[in-house]
Amino acid sequence: MKILYFAWIRTKIGLSEEVVELPGDVSTVSDLLDWLRQRGPQHADALEDESVVRVAVNEEYAQLDAPVSNADEVALFPPVTGG
Amino acid sequence: MIRVQQEDFDVGAEISNFVGSDKSIGALVTFVGLVRDMNDGDAVADMTLEHYPGMTEKMLEQIRAEAMERWPLSASLIVHRYGRLAPGEKIVLVITASAHRQSAFEANEFLVDWLKTKAPFWKHEETPEGARWVSARSSDDAAAARWARDSQKQ
Incomplete structure:
Protein backbone atom coordinates (compact mmCIF):
# COMPACT_ATOMS: atom_id res chain seq x y z
CA MET A 1 0.00 0.00 0.00
CA LYS A 2 1.15 3.51 -0.79
CA ILE A 3 0.51 5.96 2.05
CA LEU A 4 0.76 9.73 1.57
CA TYR A 5 1.05 12.26 4.38
CA PHE A 6 0.27 15.97 4.10
CA ALA A 7 0.70 19.20 6.09
CA TRP A 8 1.56 18.77 9.81
CA ILE A 9 0.97 15.02 9.67
CA ARG A 10 3.76 14.89 7.07
CA THR A 11 6.13 17.06 9.13
CA LYS A 12 5.44 15.16 12.37
CA ILE A 13 6.05 11.78 10.74
CA GLY A 14 9.00 13.12 8.74
CA LEU A 15 7.89 11.41 5.52
CA SER A 16 5.72 12.55 2.62
CA GLU A 17 5.01 8.98 1.58
CA GLU A 18 5.88 5.37 2.30
CA VAL A 19 5.06 1.99 0.80
CA VAL A 20 3.99 -0.66 3.31
CA GLU A 21 2.92 -4.29 3.24
CA LEU A 22 -0.19 -4.67 5.39
CA PRO A 23 -0.47 -7.62 7.77
CA GLY A 24 -3.53 -9.82 7.21
CA ASP A 25 -5.49 -8.43 10.16
CA VAL A 26 -5.57 -4.87 8.79
CA SER A 27 -8.74 -4.57 6.74
CA THR A 28 -10.23 -1.14 7.53
CA VAL A 29 -9.06 2.47 7.83
CA SER A 30 -9.39 2.16 11.60
CA ASP A 31 -7.16 -0.96 11.65
CA LEU A 32 -4.65 0.86 9.46
CA LEU A 33 -4.45 3.84 11.85
CA ASP A 34 -3.95 1.48 14.82
CA TRP A 35 -1.22 -0.39 12.95
CA LEU A 36 0.54 2.81 11.80
CA ARG A 37 0.64 4.14 15.39
CA GLN A 38 2.76 1.12 16.31
CA ARG A 39 5.36 1.91 13.64
CA GLY A 40 7.14 4.40 15.88
CA PRO A 41 6.80 7.38 18.20
CA GLN A 42 6.49 9.90 15.34
CA HIS A 43 3.63 7.99 13.73
CA ALA A 44 2.00 7.57 17.14
CA ASP A 45 2.27 11.29 17.85
CA ALA A 46 1.01 12.43 14.44
CA LEU A 47 -1.98 10.09 14.43
CA GLU A 48 -2.82 10.29 18.14
CA ASP A 49 -5.96 12.44 17.82
CA GLU A 50 -8.23 10.84 15.25
CA SER A 51 -10.60 13.81 15.34
CA VAL A 52 -8.05 15.84 13.36
CA VAL A 53 -7.01 13.11 10.92
CA ARG A 54 -8.82 12.98 7.58
CA VAL A 55 -8.47 9.92 5.39
CA ALA A 56 -8.72 9.48 1.62
CA VAL A 57 -8.66 6.08 -0.05
CA ASN A 58 -7.82 6.29 -3.77
CA GLU A 59 -8.43 10.07 -3.71
CA GLU A 60 -11.90 9.89 -2.14
CA TYR A 61 -12.75 10.75 1.47
CA ALA A 62 -13.20 7.59 3.54
CA GLN A 63 -14.63 6.87 7.00
CA LEU A 64 -12.96 4.75 9.69
CA ASP A 65 -14.91 1.63 8.73
CA ALA A 66 -14.00 1.80 5.02
CA PRO A 67 -12.12 -1.26 3.71
CA VAL A 68 -8.46 -0.97 2.67
CA SER A 69 -6.07 -3.33 0.91
CA ASN A 70 -2.47 -3.36 -0.32
CA ALA A 71 -3.61 -2.19 -3.75
CA ASP A 72 -4.96 1.12 -2.38
CA GLU A 73 -3.40 4.56 -2.17
CA VAL A 74 -4.27 6.03 1.22
CA ALA A 75 -3.69 9.65 2.21
CA LEU A 76 -3.72 10.95 5.79
CA PHE A 77 -4.02 14.67 6.39
CA PRO A 78 -5.43 17.30 8.78
CA PRO A 79 -8.70 19.16 8.10
CA VAL A 80 -8.23 21.19 4.91
CA THR A 81 -7.58 24.95 4.92
CA GLY A 82 -7.68 26.06 1.29
CA GLY A 83 -9.77 28.72 -0.39
CA MET B 1 -14.02 23.86 -15.69
CA ILE B 2 -11.43 23.68 -12.94
CA ARG B 3 -7.70 24.47 -12.85
CA VAL B 4 -5.08 23.98 -10.16
CA GLN B 5 -1.95 26.01 -10.85
CA GLN B 6 1.03 27.77 -9.36
CA GLU B 7 0.83 30.84 -11.62
CA ASP B 8 -1.25 33.93 -10.96
CA PHE B 9 -4.39 34.54 -13.00
CA ASP B 10 -5.87 37.63 -14.65
CA VAL B 11 -9.48 38.07 -13.53
CA GLY B 12 -10.48 40.16 -16.56
CA ALA B 13 -9.01 37.68 -19.03
CA GLU B 14 -10.63 34.77 -17.18
CA ILE B 15 -14.04 36.47 -17.37
CA SER B 16 -13.67 37.18 -21.12
CA ASN B 17 -12.66 33.58 -21.85
CA PHE B 18 -15.39 32.29 -19.62
CA VAL B 19 -18.20 34.24 -21.26
CA GLY B 20 -16.91 33.73 -24.80
CA SER B 21 -19.80 34.15 -27.22
CA ASP B 22 -22.52 32.99 -24.81
CA LYS B 23 -25.25 35.66 -24.97
CA SER B 24 -27.62 33.74 -22.69
CA ILE B 25 -25.68 34.77 -19.58
CA GLY B 26 -27.50 37.54 -17.73
CA ALA B 27 -25.54 37.40 -14.47
CA LEU B 28 -21.96 36.59 -13.69
CA VAL B 29 -20.61 36.41 -10.13
CA THR B 30 -16.87 36.46 -9.45
CA PHE B 31 -15.22 35.58 -6.14
CA VAL B 32 -11.51 36.17 -5.64
CA GLY B 33 -9.80 34.97 -2.45
CA LEU B 34 -6.62 36.83 -1.43
CA VAL B 35 -3.80 36.21 1.04
CA ARG B 36 -4.33 38.46 4.08
CA ASP B 37 -1.39 40.09 5.87
CA MET B 38 -2.84 39.20 9.29
CA ASN B 39 -4.17 35.93 10.68
CA ASP B 40 -5.17 35.17 14.27
CA GLY B 41 -3.56 38.40 15.43
CA ASP B 42 -0.16 37.84 13.83
CA ALA B 43 1.42 39.46 10.78
CA VAL B 44 1.79 37.00 7.90
CA ALA B 45 4.99 37.45 5.87
CA ASP B 46 4.47 34.62 3.41
CA MET B 47 2.27 31.64 2.86
CA THR B 48 2.75 28.28 1.19
CA LEU B 49 -0.23 26.28 0.00
CA GLU B 50 0.33 22.55 -0.04
CA HIS B 51 -2.08 20.31 -1.94
CA TYR B 52 -2.73 16.69 -2.87
CA PRO B 53 -2.31 16.56 -6.67
CA GLY B 54 -4.92 14.31 -8.22
CA MET B 55 -7.40 14.38 -5.36
CA THR B 56 -7.54 18.18 -5.48
CA GLU B 57 -8.68 18.20 -9.10
CA LYS B 58 -11.09 15.34 -8.44
CA MET B 59 -12.73 17.08 -5.46
CA LEU B 60 -12.98 20.45 -7.23
CA GLU B 61 -14.61 18.76 -10.22
CA GLN B 62 -17.08 16.93 -7.93
CA ILE B 63 -17.99 20.14 -6.12
CA ARG B 64 -18.42 21.96 -9.43
CA ALA B 65 -20.58 19.18 -10.86
CA GLU B 66 -22.78 19.35 -7.79
CA ALA B 67 -23.27 23.11 -8.21
CA MET B 68 -24.13 22.64 -11.89
CA GLU B 69 -26.73 20.07 -10.89
CA ARG B 70 -28.27 22.14 -8.08
CA TRP B 71 -28.53 25.51 -9.87
CA PRO B 72 -29.44 26.39 -13.47
CA LEU B 73 -25.95 27.65 -14.33
CA SER B 74 -24.70 28.39 -17.83
CA ALA B 75 -21.15 27.64 -16.70
CA SER B 76 -18.79 27.73 -13.72
CA LEU B 77 -15.05 27.99 -13.27
CA ILE B 78 -12.76 27.30 -10.30
CA VAL B 79 -9.07 28.26 -10.42
CA HIS B 80 -7.04 27.49 -7.27
CA ARG B 81 -3.36 28.25 -6.79
CA TYR B 82 -0.74 26.39 -4.76
CA GLY B 83 2.86 27.06 -3.76
CA ARG B 84 4.37 30.16 -2.21
CA LEU B 85 2.15 33.26 -2.05
CA ALA B 86 2.72 36.71 -0.57
CA PRO B 87 0.06 38.83 1.20
CA GLY B 88 -2.17 40.50 -1.37
CA GLU B 89 -1.76 37.73 -3.93
CA LYS B 90 -4.76 35.94 -5.35
CA ILE B 91 -5.38 32.38 -4.12
CA VAL B 92 -8.67 31.31 -5.65
CA LEU B 93 -11.11 32.39 -8.34
CA VAL B 94 -14.69 31.15 -8.57
CA ILE B 95 -16.90 32.33 -11.43
CA THR B 96 -20.54 31.35 -11.80
CA ALA B 97 -22.88 32.45 -14.56
CA SER B 98 -26.58 32.04 -15.14
CA ALA B 99 -29.49 33.73 -16.88
CA HIS B 100 -30.51 35.44 -13.62
CA ARG B 101 -28.48 36.64 -10.67
CA GLN B 102 -29.90 34.58 -7.80
CA SER B 103 -28.54 31.25 -9.03
CA ALA B 104 -25.16 32.76 -9.82
CA PHE B 105 -24.87 34.30 -6.33
CA GLU B 106 -26.04 31.19 -4.49
CA ALA B 107 -23.94 28.74 -6.49
CA ASN B 108 -20.85 30.91 -6.04
CA GLU B 109 -21.24 30.97 -2.28
CA PHE B 110 -21.87 27.23 -2.25
CA HIS B 124 1.39 27.11 6.04
CA GLU B 125 2.22 30.66 7.08
CA GLU B 126 5.29 32.49 8.26
CA THR B 127 4.78 35.00 11.06
CA PRO B 128 7.12 36.84 13.48
CA GLU B 129 6.09 34.15 16.02
CA GLY B 130 7.41 31.42 13.72
CA ALA B 131 6.05 29.26 10.93
CA ARG B 132 2.79 27.40 11.53
CA TRP B 133 0.07 25.38 9.87
CA VAL B 134 -3.23 27.22 9.70
CA SER B 135 -5.99 25.49 11.68
CA ALA B 136 -9.35 24.71 10.12
CA ARG B 137 -12.11 27.05 11.31
CA SER B 138 -15.37 25.74 12.71
CA SER B 139 -17.10 28.73 11.06
CA ASP B 140 -16.06 27.27 7.68
CA ASP B 141 -17.62 23.92 8.61
CA ALA B 142 -20.79 25.70 9.68
CA ALA B 143 -20.88 27.65 6.40
CA ALA B 144 -20.54 24.45 4.37
CA ALA B 145 -23.13 22.63 6.49
CA ARG B 146 -25.79 25.17 5.45
CA TRP B 147 -25.71 23.65 1.98
CA ALA B 148 -25.99 19.99 3.00
CA ARG B 149 -29.20 18.54 1.65
CA ASP B 150 -28.54 14.85 2.05
CA SER B 151 -25.79 12.48 3.10
CA GLN B 152 -24.40 11.77 -0.34
CA LYS B 153 -20.72 12.54 -0.96
CA GLN B 154 -18.11 12.37 1.78
Missing part, protein backbone atom coordinates in the same frame (compact mmCIF):
# COMPACT_ATOMS: atom_id res chain seq x y z
CA LEU B 111 -18.70 26.56 -4.25
CA VAL B 112 -16.50 28.69 -2.01
CA ASP B 113 -17.97 27.22 1.19
CA TRP B 114 -17.59 23.67 -0.04
CA LEU B 115 -14.15 23.94 -1.53
CA LYS B 116 -12.86 25.41 1.75
CA THR B 117 -13.94 22.31 3.63
CA LYS B 118 -13.38 19.60 1.00
CA ALA B 119 -10.57 20.45 -1.41
CA PRO B 120 -7.26 19.08 -0.05
CA PHE B 121 -5.20 22.26 0.41
CA TRP B 122 -3.30 23.26 3.54
CA LYS B 123 -1.97 26.74 4.37
Whole structure:
Protein backbone atom coordinates (compact mmCIF):
# COMPACT_ATOMS: atom_id res chain seq x y z
CA MET A 1 0.00 0.00 0.00
CA LYS A 2 1.15 3.51 -0.79
CA ILE A 3 0.51 5.96 2.05
CA LEU A 4 0.76 9.73 1.57
CA TYR A 5 1.05 12.26 4.38
CA PHE A 6 0.27 15.97 4.10
CA ALA A 7 0.70 19.20 6.09
CA TRP A 8 1.56 18.77 9.81
CA ILE A 9 0.97 15.02 9.67
CA ARG A 10 3.76 14.89 7.07
CA THR A 11 6.13 17.06 9.13
CA LYS A 12 5.44 15.16 12.37
CA ILE A 13 6.05 11.78 10.74
CA GLY A 14 9.00 13.12 8.74
CA LEU A 15 7.89 11.41 5.52
CA SER A 16 5.72 12.55 2.62
CA GLU A 17 5.01 8.98 1.58
CA GLU A 18 5.88 5.37 2.30
CA VAL A 19 5.06 1.99 0.80
CA VAL A 20 3.99 -0.66 3.31
CA GLU A 21 2.92 -4.29 3.24
CA LEU A 22 -0.19 -4.67 5.39
CA PRO A 23 -0.47 -7.62 7.77
CA GLY A 24 -3.53 -9.82 7.21
CA ASP A 25 -5.49 -8.43 10.16
CA VAL A 26 -5.57 -4.87 8.79
CA SER A 27 -8.74 -4.57 6.74
CA THR A 28 -10.23 -1.14 7.53
CA VAL A 29 -9.06 2.47 7.83
CA SER A 30 -9.39 2.16 11.60
CA ASP A 31 -7.16 -0.96 11.65
CA LEU A 32 -4.65 0.86 9.46
CA LEU A 33 -4.45 3.84 11.85
CA ASP A 34 -3.95 1.48 14.82
CA TRP A 35 -1.22 -0.39 12.95
CA LEU A 36 0.54 2.81 11.80
CA ARG A 37 0.64 4.14 15.39
CA GLN A 38 2.76 1.12 16.31
CA ARG A 39 5.36 1.91 13.64
CA GLY A 40 7.14 4.40 15.88
CA PRO A 41 6.80 7.38 18.20
CA GLN A 42 6.49 9.90 15.34
CA HIS A 43 3.63 7.99 13.73
CA ALA A 44 2.00 7.57 17.14
CA ASP A 45 2.27 11.29 17.85
CA ALA A 46 1.01 12.43 14.44
CA LEU A 47 -1.98 10.09 14.43
CA GLU A 48 -2.82 10.29 18.14
CA ASP A 49 -5.96 12.44 17.82
CA GLU A 50 -8.23 10.84 15.25
CA SER A 51 -10.60 13.81 15.34
CA VAL A 52 -8.05 15.84 13.36
CA VAL A 53 -7.01 13.11 10.92
CA ARG A 54 -8.82 12.98 7.58
CA VAL A 55 -8.47 9.92 5.39
CA ALA A 56 -8.72 9.48 1.62
CA VAL A 57 -8.66 6.08 -0.05
CA ASN A 58 -7.82 6.29 -3.77
CA GLU A 59 -8.43 10.07 -3.71
CA GLU A 60 -11.90 9.89 -2.14
CA TYR A 61 -12.75 10.75 1.47
CA ALA A 62 -13.20 7.59 3.54
CA GLN A 63 -14.63 6.87 7.00
CA LEU A 64 -12.96 4.75 9.69
CA ASP A 65 -14.91 1.63 8.73
CA ALA A 66 -14.00 1.80 5.02
CA PRO A 67 -12.12 -1.26 3.71
CA VAL A 68 -8.46 -0.97 2.67
CA SER A 69 -6.07 -3.33 0.91
CA ASN A 70 -2.47 -3.36 -0.32
CA ALA A 71 -3.61 -2.19 -3.75
CA ASP A 72 -4.96 1.12 -2.38
CA GLU A 73 -3.40 4.56 -2.17
CA VAL A 74 -4.27 6.03 1.22
CA ALA A 75 -3.69 9.65 2.21
CA LEU A 76 -3.72 10.95 5.79
CA PHE A 77 -4.02 14.67 6.39
CA PRO A 78 -5.43 17.30 8.78
CA PRO A 79 -8.70 19.16 8.10
CA VAL A 80 -8.23 21.19 4.91
CA THR A 81 -7.58 24.95 4.92
CA GLY A 82 -7.68 26.06 1.29
CA GLY A 83 -9.77 28.72 -0.39
CA MET B 1 -14.02 23.86 -15.69
CA ILE B 2 -11.43 23.68 -12.94
CA ARG B 3 -7.70 24.47 -12.85
CA VAL B 4 -5.08 23.98 -10.16
CA GLN B 5 -1.95 26.01 -10.85
CA GLN B 6 1.03 27.77 -9.36
CA GLU B 7 0.83 30.84 -11.62
CA ASP B 8 -1.25 33.93 -10.96
CA PHE B 9 -4.39 34.54 -13.00
CA ASP B 10 -5.87 37.63 -14.65
CA VAL B 11 -9.48 38.07 -13.53
CA GLY B 12 -10.48 40.16 -16.56
CA ALA B 13 -9.01 37.68 -19.03
CA GLU B 14 -10.63 34.77 -17.18
CA ILE B 15 -14.04 36.47 -17.37
CA SER B 16 -13.67 37.18 -21.12
CA ASN B 17 -12.66 33.58 -21.85
CA PHE B 18 -15.39 32.29 -19.62
CA VAL B 19 -18.20 34.24 -21.26
CA GLY B 20 -16.91 33.73 -24.80
CA SER B 21 -19.80 34.15 -27.22
CA ASP B 22 -22.52 32.99 -24.81
CA LYS B 23 -25.25 35.66 -24.97
CA SER B 24 -27.62 33.74 -22.69
CA ILE B 25 -25.68 34.77 -19.58
CA GLY B 26 -27.50 37.54 -17.73
CA ALA B 27 -25.54 37.40 -14.47
CA LEU B 28 -21.96 36.59 -13.69
CA VAL B 29 -20.61 36.41 -10.13
CA THR B 30 -16.87 36.46 -9.45
CA PHE B 31 -15.22 35.58 -6.14
CA VAL B 32 -11.51 36.17 -5.64
CA GLY B 33 -9.80 34.97 -2.45
CA LEU B 34 -6.62 36.83 -1.43
CA VAL B 35 -3.80 36.21 1.04
CA ARG B 36 -4.33 38.46 4.08
CA ASP B 37 -1.39 40.09 5.87
CA MET B 38 -2.84 39.20 9.29
CA ASN B 39 -4.17 35.93 10.68
CA ASP B 40 -5.17 35.17 14.27
CA GLY B 41 -3.56 38.40 15.43
CA ASP B 42 -0.16 37.84 13.83
CA ALA B 43 1.42 39.46 10.78
CA VAL B 44 1.79 37.00 7.90
CA ALA B 45 4.99 37.45 5.87
CA ASP B 46 4.47 34.62 3.41
CA MET B 47 2.27 31.64 2.86
CA THR B 48 2.75 28.28 1.19
CA LEU B 49 -0.23 26.28 0.00
CA GLU B 50 0.33 22.55 -0.04
CA HIS B 51 -2.08 20.31 -1.94
CA TYR B 52 -2.73 16.69 -2.87
CA PRO B 53 -2.31 16.56 -6.67
CA GLY B 54 -4.92 14.31 -8.22
CA MET B 55 -7.40 14.38 -5.36
CA THR B 56 -7.54 18.18 -5.48
CA GLU B 57 -8.68 18.20 -9.10
CA LYS B 58 -11.09 15.34 -8.44
CA MET B 59 -12.73 17.08 -5.46
CA LEU B 60 -12.98 20.45 -7.23
CA GLU B 61 -14.61 18.76 -10.22
CA GLN B 62 -17.08 16.93 -7.93
CA ILE B 63 -17.99 20.14 -6.12
CA ARG B 64 -18.42 21.96 -9.43
CA ALA B 65 -20.58 19.18 -10.86
CA GLU B 66 -22.78 19.35 -7.79
CA ALA B 67 -23.27 23.11 -8.21
CA MET B 68 -24.13 22.64 -11.89
CA GLU B 69 -26.73 20.07 -10.89
CA ARG B 70 -28.27 22.14 -8.08
CA TRP B 71 -28.53 25.51 -9.87
CA PRO B 72 -29.44 26.39 -13.47
CA LEU B 73 -25.95 27.65 -14.33
CA SER B 74 -24.70 28.39 -17.83
CA ALA B 75 -21.15 27.64 -16.70
CA SER B 76 -18.79 27.73 -13.72
CA LEU B 77 -15.05 27.99 -13.27
CA ILE B 78 -12.76 27.30 -10.30
CA VAL B 79 -9.07 28.26 -10.42
CA HIS B 80 -7.04 27.49 -7.27
CA ARG B 81 -3.36 28.25 -6.79
CA TYR B 82 -0.74 26.39 -4.76
CA GLY B 83 2.86 27.06 -3.76
CA ARG B 84 4.37 30.16 -2.21
CA LEU B 85 2.15 33.26 -2.05
CA ALA B 86 2.72 36.71 -0.57
CA PRO B 87 0.06 38.83 1.20
CA GLY B 88 -2.17 40.50 -1.37
CA GLU B 89 -1.76 37.73 -3.93
CA LYS B 90 -4.76 35.94 -5.35
CA ILE B 91 -5.38 32.38 -4.12
CA VAL B 92 -8.67 31.31 -5.65
CA LEU B 93 -11.11 32.39 -8.34
CA VAL B 94 -14.69 31.15 -8.57
CA ILE B 95 -16.90 32.33 -11.43
CA THR B 96 -20.54 31.35 -11.80
CA ALA B 97 -22.88 32.45 -14.56
CA SER B 98 -26.58 32.04 -15.14
CA ALA B 99 -29.49 33.73 -16.88
CA HIS B 100 -30.51 35.44 -13.62
CA ARG B 101 -28.48 36.64 -10.67
CA GLN B 102 -29.90 34.58 -7.80
CA SER B 103 -28.54 31.25 -9.03
CA ALA B 104 -25.16 32.76 -9.82
CA PHE B 105 -24.87 34.30 -6.33
CA GLU B 106 -26.04 31.19 -4.49
CA ALA B 107 -23.94 28.74 -6.49
CA ASN B 108 -20.85 30.91 -6.04
CA GLU B 109 -21.24 30.97 -2.28
CA PHE B 110 -21.87 27.23 -2.25
CA LEU B 111 -18.70 26.56 -4.25
CA VAL B 112 -16.50 28.69 -2.01
CA ASP B 113 -17.97 27.22 1.19
CA TRP B 114 -17.59 23.67 -0.04
CA LEU B 115 -14.15 23.94 -1.53
CA LYS B 116 -12.86 25.41 1.75
CA THR B 117 -13.94 22.31 3.63
CA LYS B 118 -13.38 19.60 1.00
CA ALA B 119 -10.57 20.45 -1.41
CA PRO B 120 -7.26 19.08 -0.05
CA PHE B 121 -5.20 22.26 0.41
CA TRP B 122 -3.30 23.26 3.54
CA LYS B 123 -1.97 26.74 4.37
CA HIS B 124 1.39 27.11 6.04
CA GLU B 125 2.22 30.66 7.08
CA GLU B 126 5.29 32.49 8.26
CA THR B 127 4.78 35.00 11.06
CA PRO B 128 7.12 36.84 13.48
CA GLU B 129 6.09 34.15 16.02
CA GLY B 130 7.41 31.42 13.72
CA ALA B 131 6.05 29.26 10.93
CA ARG B 132 2.79 27.40 11.53
CA TRP B 133 0.07 25.38 9.87
CA VAL B 134 -3.23 27.22 9.70
CA SER B 135 -5.99 25.49 11.68
CA ALA B 136 -9.35 24.71 10.12
CA ARG B 137 -12.11 27.05 11.31
CA SER B 138 -15.37 25.74 12.71
CA SER B 139 -17.10 28.73 11.06
CA ASP B 140 -16.06 27.27 7.68
CA ASP B 141 -17.62 23.92 8.61
CA ALA B 142 -20.79 25.70 9.68
CA ALA B 143 -20.88 27.65 6.40
CA ALA B 144 -20.54 24.45 4.37
CA ALA B 145 -23.13 22.63 6.49
CA ARG B 146 -25.79 25.17 5.45
CA TRP B 147 -25.71 23.65 1.98
CA ALA B 148 -25.99 19.99 3.00
CA ARG B 149 -29.20 18.54 1.65
CA ASP B 150 -28.54 14.85 2.05
CA SER B 151 -25.79 12.48 3.10
CA GLN B 152 -24.40 11.77 -0.34
CA LYS B 153 -20.72 12.54 -0.96
CA GLN B 154 -18.11 12.37 1.78
